[in-house]
Amino acid sequence: MKILAIESSCDETAVAIVENGRKVITNQIYTQITIHKKFGGVVPEIASRNHVEKLPFVLDNALKDASMTLNDIDAFAVTQGPGLIGALLVGVSAAKAISYASGKPLIPVHHIEGHIAANYLDHPGLEPPFLCLVVSGGHTNLIHVKDYTQFDILGSTYDDAAGEAYDKVARVLGFPYPGGPQIDAAAKTGDPDAFDFPRALSDKDNDDFSFSGLKSAVLNTINAKKMKGEIYRKEDIAASFQNAVIDVLVDKTMNCAKRLGVNKIAMAGGVSANKGLRLAMGEAADGLGAKLYYPSPVLCTDNAAMIGSMAYYNYQIGKIAKLDLAADPSLAIGES
Ligand code: KG4
Ligand code: ZN
Numbered sequence: 001m002k003i004l005a006i007e008s009s010c011d012e013t014a015v016a017i018v019e020n021g022r023k024v025i026t027n028q029i030y031t032q033i034t035i036h037k038k039f040g041g042v043v044p045e046i047a048s049r050n051h052v053e054k055l056p057f058v059l060d061n062a063l064k065d066a067s068m069t070l071n072d073i074d075a076f077a078v079t080q081g082p083g084l085i086g087a088l089l090v091g092v093s094a095a096k097a098i099s100y101a102s103g104k105p106l107i108p109v110h111h112i113e114g115h116i117a118a119n120y121l122d123h124p125g126l127e128p129p130f131l132c133l134v135v136s137g138g139h140t141n142l143i144h145v146k147d148y149t150q151f152d153i154l155g156s157t158y159d160d161a162a163g164e165a166y167d168k169v170a171r172v173l174g175f176p177y178p179g180g181p182q183i184d185a186a187a188k189t190g191d192p193d194a195f196d197f198p199r200a201l202s203d204k205d206n207d208d209f210s211f212s213g214l215k216s217a218v219l220n221t222i223n224a225k226k227m228k229g230e231i232y233r234k235e236d237i238a239a240s241f242q243n244a245v246i247d248v249l250v251d252k253t254m255n256c257a258k259r260l261g262v263n264k265i266a267m268a269g270g271v272s273a274n275k276g277l278r279l280a281m282g283e284a285a286d287g288l289g290a291k292l293y294y295p296s297p298v299l300c301t302d303n304a305a306m307i308g309s310m311a312y313y314n315y316q317i318g319k320i321a322k323l324d325l326a327a328d329p330s331l332a333i334g335e336s
Pocket of ligand 1: 138
């Protein structure tokens with residue numbers, strides 16, 4: 001079954017064709033990063049307008065790259081939410097139009113469920129159940145993936161998402177948007193023990209996260225240094241901040257995996273592209289005798305291939321949209 005999927009929840013206009021939930025035929029991504037960079041973050045109205053302008057071309061490129069026409073596609077899929085409402089509406093409207101015109105089914109997909117499914121594209125042997133750490137710009141969750149379409153949310157963030165904390169700290173350090181990859185790179189040459197930043201909610205039985213205290217501690221440290229005229233290395237701040245984030249993510253994930261007794265751990269979302277996190281999580285999983293999975297970097301950040309994968313499993317349980325499908329900016333996991 002060949003599914004053509006559209007993703008437009010934030011600042012990537014993406015179209016992919018995926019076969020049977022596992023094989024990427026084409027994965028086209030137009031990123032608006034250069035446009036939003038000058039504003040230091042995503043401007044929702046600009047994002048929507050760019051989706052309207054670019055989506056027809058990205059769709060065309062996907063079909064050309066796959067040497068296919070719409071006749072070769074069996075079903076269409078789209079990110080229903082969560083995300084920016086104006087941005088989501090562009091993808092949902094386009095998907096509804098193509099589905100109506102072709103008379104083929106339309107499958108709604110939850111963006112975060114898509115991030116989790118990105119793992120199926122790179123790991124043909126991976127099947128649920130497994131524990132997944134979702135770390136993106138908008139979400140930080142520990143999720144027990146019981147089956148392809150059954151999710152138990154065990155932990156969430158009380159405040160900032162991990163990626164959001166990365167982006168805010170990066171902005172104060174003077175790095176361009178998106179800050180995650182910049183901090184990741186700077187951390188390589190910094191001292192991770194230069195500053196002792198807080199690790200929140202380190203209680204073993206708590207699967208929740210909090211990053212706003214860490215973010216404030218970093219900002220206060222930088223301000224105090226500036227006021228005293230003390231020199232500091234950006235790399236040391238980046239490495240110490242990253243060290244604190246990784247410590248919390250790894251500890252929480254391992255405690256949760258031990259308690260559940262799972263031997264498969266996956267990561268998903270933009271922050272799972274982080275090199276330091278991948279290394280530390282790999283070592284910790286080895287120590288637990290568990291296998292660690294994460295997607296290749298291009299499938300960690302926003303893309304439509306992950307939506308095409310998740311759509312296949314939604315289709316299997318009859319999750320098919322009608323033409324009154326509405327974009328939902330705060331769609332809950334398990335509700336698409
Ligand atoms: O999953 P994603 O592309 O979009 C959302 O659904 O939010 O995640 C974007 C987030 C941004 O906050 C970005 O800074 C972060 O992922 N990110 C990283 C890295 N690459 C992207 N954070 C840390 N290290 C990275 N290498
Ligand atoms: Zn995302």
